[in-house]
Amino acid sequence: GESVGLHLPTLSVQEGDNSIINCAYSNSASDYFIWYKQESGKGPQFIIDIRSNMDKRQGQRVTVLLNKTVKHLSLQIAATQPGDSAVYFCAQHGLFFGTGTRLTVIP
């Protein structure tokens, strides 16, 4: 079956610093990955996605890196802001979710 995990359950960063959230996956056949952000009391919200034919994709203040050799992807958030505080999930095919990392931004 699918397995998606995250290296750290919690991450605290100072406002203005960069954040890096990691995710490992087990199914090497996966060709599509998504990062979601979930705020308290809300459903997950799409942030950025990446297909397996890419190593890196950038959005507004966010970058996703995909390393297929070690089955690892990361989400980098630049200049982290208080509004970035949330739980972040990676998902394969958008169906199989990791347990999430709770990001706390310290003002």
Added chain:
Amino acid sequence: NAGVTQTPKFQVLKTGQSMTLQCAQDMNHNSMYWYRQDPGMGLRLIYYSASEGTTDKGEVPNGYNVSRLNKREFSLRLESAAPSQTSVYFCASREEDDGRSSNQPQHFGDGTRLSIL
């Protein structure tokens, strides 16, 4: 544009009671999904519907049934609720026909918080 709407937002049930969770999307999406979210477990797929008229089991289907009423609506039913089904339930949708293998993100509702005593 409401996106994905779930009702109710909160519900408390007694063990053995039945209940149907409702979900509707207004984005003309083909595929719809039901997840449950428990602390420390992330989201787990219960059932999905790749298109109107079809439903398939996900990771944790036991104790649940679903109905794809039409293209817009996908309901989740608990026939005899158990305390282990206390969770937050999320409905999601996306455009693709193939529900399990898709290169598109899902759109989620804000969840139904269900407690079973």
